[in-house]
Amino acid sequence: MKLRLGYYAAGAAALALALLPAPVNIHAAQNYAGENADLKPLPKGGPTPRTADGHPDLSGVWFHGLVGKTVEGRLPASLREFDPKEEDPPPFQPWAAEKLKMSDVKVELGRASVNCLPRGVPGMFLINPYPIQLIQTPGQLVQLDELNNNWRVIPLDGHPHTKDADPTFNGEGIGHWDGDTLVIDVTGIDERTWNNFTGWFHSDEEHVIERLRRPDRNHLDYQVTIEDPKVLSKPWTSSVRHWSLGREPLLEYYCTHNEEVNQYKELDQKQTQSGKTDSPR
Amino acid sequence: MKRQLPVLLMAFLCTCVPVTFAHHSYQAEFDATKCVDVKGTLTKVDWDNPHIYFYMDAADTTGKVGSWTFEGHSLPALQRNGTHRVDFVQNIGKVLTVRACMAKNGGLRAAAETITTPDGRVHVVGVDVEHGQSAPQDSYRAHTNN
Numbered sequence: 001m002k003l004r005l006g007y008y009a010a011g012a013a014a015l016a017l018a019l020l021p022a023p024v025n026i027h028a029a030q031n032y033a034g035e036n037a038d039l040k041p042l043p044k045g046g047p048t049p050r051t052a053d054g055h056p057d058l059s060g061v062w063f064h065g066l067v068g069k070t071v072e073g074r075l076p077a078s079l080r081e082f083d084p085k086e087e088d089p090p091p092f093q094p095w096a097a098e099k100l101k102m103s104d105v106k107v108e109l110g111r112a113s114v115n116c117l118p119r120g121v122p123g124m125f126l127i128n129p130y131p132i133q134l135i136q137t138p139g140q141l142v143q144l145d146e147l148n149n150n151w152r153v154i155p156l157d158g159h160p161h162t163k164d165a166d167p168t169f170n171g172e173g174i175g176h177w178d179g180d181t182l183v184i185d186v187t188g189i190d191e192r193t194w195n196n197f198t199g200w201f202h203s204d205e206e207h208v209i210e211r212l213r214r215p216d217r218n219h220l221d222y223q224v225t226i227e228d229p230k231v232l233s234k235p236w237t238s239s240v241r242h243w244s245l246g247r248e249p250l251l252e253y254y255c256t257h258n259e260e261v262n263q264y265k266e267l268d269q270k271q272t273q274s275g276k277t278d279s280p281r
Numbered sequence: 282m283k284r285q286l287p288v289l290l291m292a293f294l295c296t297c298v299p300v301t302f303a304h305h306s307y308q309a310e311f312d313a314t315k316c317v318d319v320k321g322t323l324t325k326v327d328w329d330n331p332h333i334y335f336y337m338d339a340a341d342t343t344g345k346v347g348s349w350t351f352e353g354h355s356l357p358a359l360q361r362n363g364t365h366r367v368d369f370v371q372n373i374g375k376v377l378t379v380r381a382c383m384a385k386n387g388g389l390r391a392a393a394e395t396i397t398t399p400d401g402r403v404h405v406v407g408v409d410v411e412h413g414q415s416a417p418q419d420s421y422r423a424h425t426n427n
Contacts, residue, residue: 070361104309113331130357146357251357257329259352263310266386 041066041079042244045218048180051136056180056214058134058141061250062243068218069246070131087239090200096231100199105271107199108264112192116255118150120169120193121186122208122224125241127197132243133250134220141175141182146250154184161187169193171208184210195226203230218245309385311392313410316382319349319391323377326369331355333406335369335393337379351381351393353406364404375399382410 049057063069064081092100112119112127119128124145135142141154150170158176165172171189175182186208194200207227214220220243227235307313321339333353340346353359377398381391393407 070358108309116331248361251360253330253355253357255330257327257334258331259334260310260332263384263386267310270386 039067039079042068042218044216045245046216048214048216051138053138055177056182057136058182058212058214058220059136060220061131061133061246061248062220063131063246064129064241064243066219066242066244068244069248070129081241081243082239084239088236090195090226090236091233093231093233096201099201102199103268103271105264105268107197108260109268110194110199111197112194113255114258114260114264116148116258117192118148118169119145121152121171121173121189122195122210122226123193124150124152124170125210125222126195126224126238130253131246131248131250141184144250146253148255149253156182161185167191167204173210178211180213182212184212186210201231202226202228205230219243220245307392307408307410311382312385313382316380316394316411317391318378318380320376320378321349323369323373323375324348325373326366328356328366328369330357333359333369337377347389349379349389349391351379351391351407353393354408359406362405364406368398368402368404372398380411381407 049059051057066079108114112123118124124132124143124147128145128147130145130147132146133144135144139156141156142151143154144151152170152173154173154175156175156177159174161172161174165188167188167190169190169192171186173184173186175184177183187206189202189206189208191202191204193202195202205228209225209227211223211225212220222241222243223238225235225237226232319337319339321337324336324338326335327333332355335351335353337349337351338346339349354362359365375398377396379391379393379397380395381393384390384392394405394409394411395403396406397403
């Protein structure tokens with residue numbers, strides 16, 4: 001009996017290894033770094049893993065796009081996160097659209113990355129080119145972001161929001177299951193966050209509904225609806241953003257030295273003095 | 282400490298193939314059509330996020346030595362591409378060639394694409410715009426267009 005169990009265990013281990021994407025040694029010597037990158041989309045890798053209570057287990061280290069890794073600047077559009085043709089532009093109210101007409105340099109000066117600020121929610125999915133790790137327990141989902149060593153803990157019991165909650169970058173996110181979809185309802189998001197790279201600001205009334213699915217072992221789907229009656233003329237729903245299971249651990253990322261702010265301030269000053277700005281949006 | 286003399290700067294401006302990405306952070310700060318080879322002595326590296334910075338003494342065509350500042354990738358991007366701090370530190374005081382695109386602000390400041398170390402290895406240390414690369418956030422911006 002022990003022997004048979006051993007065979008089963010060995011077989012299960014072999015199957016588990018076969019289902020995993022190929023391991024990556026980030027210290028491997030390469031003559032031209034990145035040249036050997038394998039850019040094949042990951043296979044399904046097996047059925048959706050489930051926790052003891054039957055819900056999908058979203059745990060894993062997830063990379064945006066379909067190849068299960070970050071390949072700096074070399075990810076072809078077909079392997080990236082989503083097809084922009086499947087997504088409508090944000091329906092800004094006229095005053096908000098007018099406010100968004102600013103030069104490239106002014107946009108840069110407001111960006112979270114230039115100011116070493118957190119992306120917030122839903123930025124940690126929508127505008128985050130770095131991997132995340134999800135750790136699911138029976139009552140909580142923990143999200144770790146490599147970018148800025150950011151994190152959030154989401155209770156999964158669907159309880160009501162706190163009345164007049166203080167704003168935070170990641171907001172107050174409360175999850176519940178809708179079938180195999182984890183729905184995270186988020187309010188109280190700090191108004192310093194943007195929803196995209198180019199200035200999509202929001203009000204204190206922003207309400208974000210995130211939907212997470214794990215359709216198979218190697219893939220995570222994310223879709224978000226943003227309601228903001230002060231800024232948008234109607235709710236906006238993103239296309240489904242695809243993330244894929246990686247085998248590399250998260251790395252440390254503290255934003256400690258960014259000279260871009262001063263560079264952009266100088267450029268902005270020069271453009272203001274000369275009266276020649278780059279293309280306003 | 283014996284210090285190698287700065288070597289001739291080969292700052293020949295090239296007519297690079299224009300890269301067809303729209304609005305993005307790289308283009309706001311650097312000029313992808315003004316890329317140069319700079320050969321000089323590595324003096325220092327700042328191993329930091331969101332970009333590494335490294336510094337090199339190099340002479341211009343008249344022999345005047347200047348101190349260059351190069352901006353590169355974030356640390357995770359470098360590490361996942363197989364480049365580590367030791368690749369810089371062990372070459373401080375040695376002659377390297379950097380391929381980089383000039384800052385729009387002027388001065389001896391540029392976005393590094395690659396460095397060639399004395400052992401002949403070429404490391405991609407920044408956005409290699411001349412070979413079609415774009416920064417992660419630029420990729421997002423190019424295909425979100427919002």
